[in-house]
Amino acid sequence: MRISIENFTKSFGDTTVIEDMSLEIGDGEMLALLGPSGCGKSTTLFAICGIHRMNAGRLMFGDTDVTEVSSQKRNVGVVFQNYALYPHMNVYENIAFPLKVRKESKAEVDRKVQEIAGLVHIGELLQRRPMQLSGGQQQRVALARALIRKPDILLLDEPLANLDAKLRLEMRSEIRRIQLATGITAVLVTHDQVEAMSMCDRIALMDKGQIVQLSTPKDMYENPSSDFVAGFLGNPPIAFLDGTVADGEFRLANSQVTLPVPSGIEIPGEGAPMRFGVRPEFFQPGNPLKVPGKVSFVETQGREELYDVMLENGAVLRSIQSQNAGFRLGQEVSWGIEQDRVLAFGPDGNRL
């Protein structure tokens, strides 16, 4: 079901967390609310499920205005960060709880629980208590409970934050699989850009209560609207070079090194400050636009190696290269930047 948030404002006491936010989520879409801690993404999620009342604005599920509808009647499923399983009920009772409060018949409840348990692969755990389950199993139970009454919308609040790295990978694809299988509209709140990019159709990147950019993961990665977005996406992160415009070129701060500005962007006036963003994969020994520097950090990641190269003015560029390149710490190198893939930002941080 389509969700549309219009001019949403939320404040706690005197603190306004979100001001005049609007967001449209398509039917069957999985959207990530991505952002650093305190950016208002969980607040938005709680407003959608009705736990928090909106101070101003309107919330539509499909064509229905649910702004004033209580959370009990909104028919949304929520998976909480700590799963919020009821410790005094076993798995079966946990999953059946939303049906129990609707007083559905025993046979009906049993059929639905078995069905959903099959979908999330926990059929053999139904008699266990939540305490006796691993994190990943608890996660699946929480998912099953959220999905059992066929909600219009599935909300996931940092669902992977409490899992270890291996399980996180597994559950990432599991959640996506289940979302696709049910065709449910889903909103995922996360601060992990990898989760957002790998699981969702679109990402809404939030900062300080505002949506900074809303687009597909690939587009957001390749065309960030600001240096904040560029810095938030990508691992290892993008490296920034500060400098000024000199003779239609980019001159590094405190240095005579100049770099040509990528084609097709509007160059600000002479002497204006400017920022270049270079992703590690576009700073490689083979590229033509050479920049001299010194290897200041080497990190082996198994399949790849990550280098930090300090330029003569102290700025740092990152490079990620396949293994066995064999560069050592302190070695003088002169690697090249892929000119067309450089992201240029203006003095206010916005993309040029």
Added chain:
Amino acid sequence: MRRAHLLGLGFLSPALAIILMLFLIPVLLTVMFSFTNMSTATGISGGAYEINAASLRKLADAGAQESFVETLGKESFVVDDAGITAAAAAYGEQFANEVGSQMLGERFSSRRDLERAFRKLKSRPRSTRDIKKAANLFKRSVLNIRFETAGGLVGAVTDNGIEMTPDQQELLTKTIYTGWTWTSDNFALMAQIPYVWRVAGNTVLYVVLTLAASVGLGLFLAITTFYLPSSSATSFRAIWFLPRILPNVIFVLMWKWLAWDTGFLSSLFANFGVPPRNWMLDTGVNAWVFIVLINGIVGASLGMILFGSAIKSIPQSMLHASEVDGASRWQQICYIILPQLRWPIMFICAYSTLSLLTSFEYILLSTDGGPGGATEVWSLMAFHTALDNYAGNLQYGLGAAMALMLVIVGILASLVYLRIFNFNDLVAKPRIEQ
């Protein structure tokens, strides 16, 4: 021992002292007293042996032979050295010597016989009156003489020429002792008290009703204040906590003012033509209503605090989850909150049962067990028997035996609770993952 150990012991010592002084020693003394017949009549220090009119009656009641009791009560006249010395002082050496030489060791069962014997003497006093007086000097009796030991008493009795079988001797010394003795009769005596079973029933009623009232009210307050905005919740909790910090006497006094025949209730109902009465002591049912309310409201404050903090420790997200799962407030309380209050509720029940069994201060202050013993509970009965007896004879021994029953019941209940609770579980890490 390391210094840290000594320091730990030092920190523990106040607690150890309190356990020793306020628990172990009282329990030991209760056990000790319960096996005595101490009362106001016996005193708590030792006693003495004395045969007097009252003790003779007691002896007869205890089943001594009539002739034996009679002999003990009779006077006899014995010519002995003490009598002769007294006679010498009163009637001259001559008379004394004559009595000594002719009659020493003789025994007469009545004064008349002795007088007759005196008249045969040459140096007897001239007047009949003096002879009577002289005879009186030889009167020997065990009546109204205090003996510190049983041996002294037995010696005196045999000296007076009274023969006793060993059985009679034992019965005598046992019956006429005025101090306390060791005995296990208290327990048999307790079972014979006609109202003891009603008091036991009252105790059960008191514990069950008060517990139900305080847990129910405590739960109600905890849940309602949980859903209130925090500022007003705090003031409500403070108000409900007042009875606990109020001095007991003032708290009960306010209830009495409420219930007196010139009090609030009577004045209020007077407007509707109801005749004034003491609403608290009017009938047994009324008294019970007040007892349960007074104790229940005090107990509710503890439940409110405990249940309230237990509810607060339920993670917010769990309550949020139940809301988005579609549970109404009522369903949230029934399915999410109450099941997670199981342990605090059981704890309050266990704790309150034990404390209610032994507490009687509010009953003492409000109805004092009345009307007509309708609200007399076991601990109050023990108090009344041992320390506040209407008849004036405080039966410490019997009262201690009653209290000992409570100690035994309390210890048994604690053992049962420890088993049910599995104490290790109680002190284990919280079950709710934050």
